[in-house]
Amino acid sequence: MHADSPDERRKLPGEDPGGDSVLTPDVDPAADAVPVEAGAPKPDLARTGEAMDSTRGRSAGVTTLTVLALLYTLYFARPFLLPIVVALLLSFLFSPVVRAMARFRIPPPVSAGLIILGLLASVGFAGYELSGPVQRWAASAPETFATAQARIRTVLQPLERASRTAQQVERSAGAVAGPGQAQEVVVKQPSLIARVFGTTQRFLVTALEVLILLYFLLAAGDLFLQKLIKVLPNVRDKRKAVEIARKTEASISTYLLTTFAITLSEGVVVTLAMWGLGMPNPLLWGALVVVLEFIPYLGALIMTAILTLAALTVYDTVGQALLVPGAFLLINVIQGNFVSPMLMGHKLALNPVALLVGLTFWFWIWGLPGAFVAVPLLATFKIFCDHIESLAAVGEFLGMRDQTERRAIVR
Secondary structure (H helix, E strand, O other), X not given: OOOOOOOOOOOOOOOOOOOOOOOOOOOOOOOOOOOOOOOOOOOOHHHHHHHHHOHHHHHHHHHHHHHHHHHXXXXXXXXXXXXXXXXXXXXXXXXXXXXXXXXXXXXXXXXXXXXXXXXXXXXXXXXXXXXXXXXXXXXXXXXXXXXXXXXXXXXXXXXHHHHHHHHHHHHXXXXXXXXXXXXXXXXXXXXXHHHHHHHHHHHHHHHHHHHHHHHHHHHHOOHHHHHHHHHOOOHHHHXXXXXXXXXXXXXXXXXXXXXHHHHHHHHHHHHHHHXXXXXXXXXXXXXXXXXXXXXXXXXXXXXXXHHHHHXXXXXXXXXXXXXXXXXXXXXXHHHHHHHHHHHHHHHHXXXXXXXXXXXXXXXXXXXXXXXXXXXXXXXXXXXXXXXXXHHHHHHHHHEOOOHHHHHHHHO
């Protein structure tokens, strides 16, 4: 653009016609946009403005901002949202129990209290039974890790030689660099006791919030569903809301009960396998399997690493020690590829890709607690989508292949 006389320049609204301001754009009214290519269409600013002002353009912008706001809310509101999510999932699990007890004329507040007491008794009994093996394992942990490190070092000797050679080269390069090299700054981390105490305190507070909220959700019964039906104006909408709520709750309860039964059965089988292989504290390894199997893929990987370290301290040779994680992996493969698909069925099975993406997302948003609730949340979302006509495509995408799709792939 070249500068023209003040009379040829376009004036800003409210500007003095005879004045010359730095805010006045230097625009050539006679300028024309020439396409880069000969056959390219001529730029039309009017159509661009219409597209930006259209409903579709505004909808895309609003959707983007809404998604970003939702992500920030989930991340920063984790201490508030996590107990609510866990309590809601547990309420889906125990709501059929409350209704079954109501048939015997037991009021929902009483049945909710009995369920909470049963949970506390179960957790207390499991903690009491596992306290001894955990204390023995913790007392021998330094010796265990030292022995496992010595056994692993015999296998990784070539890598250690390469690492020592690299360190010698690095020290030689530092000596050549001279005294002008930068100093290493070490940041002091909080002590292990402080971390454990802080984590335990937060865990106890969160558990107390979950129990209190779970009691009120179970004691309320169908209060929220009744309120929803009351505010819906159409009779057809009322019936559809009741149908969706009942089917969703039944499906989620079935999924959670089936998942818990599968993980508990796997824990029992692993306990027997560890006892048969001569591993100490077999009950501890079975309990760890029950807990970690709620995290797909990552839980099995962590359990394999723990069993490998523990087995290296029990057996004299590495080959015998590898039998322990090998037995666990065999049990896990059978459970994941045969038992779970047979018991879950197509409607409750989840797509492995969607499962991995959901696990990564919730682990990124809420950390390790998010990894534990990722699968129930994803299954809940899929079941909800399956019962909503407009979201049925999303539920189908999250599910596994059915028999028709498998036959089509084979052909």
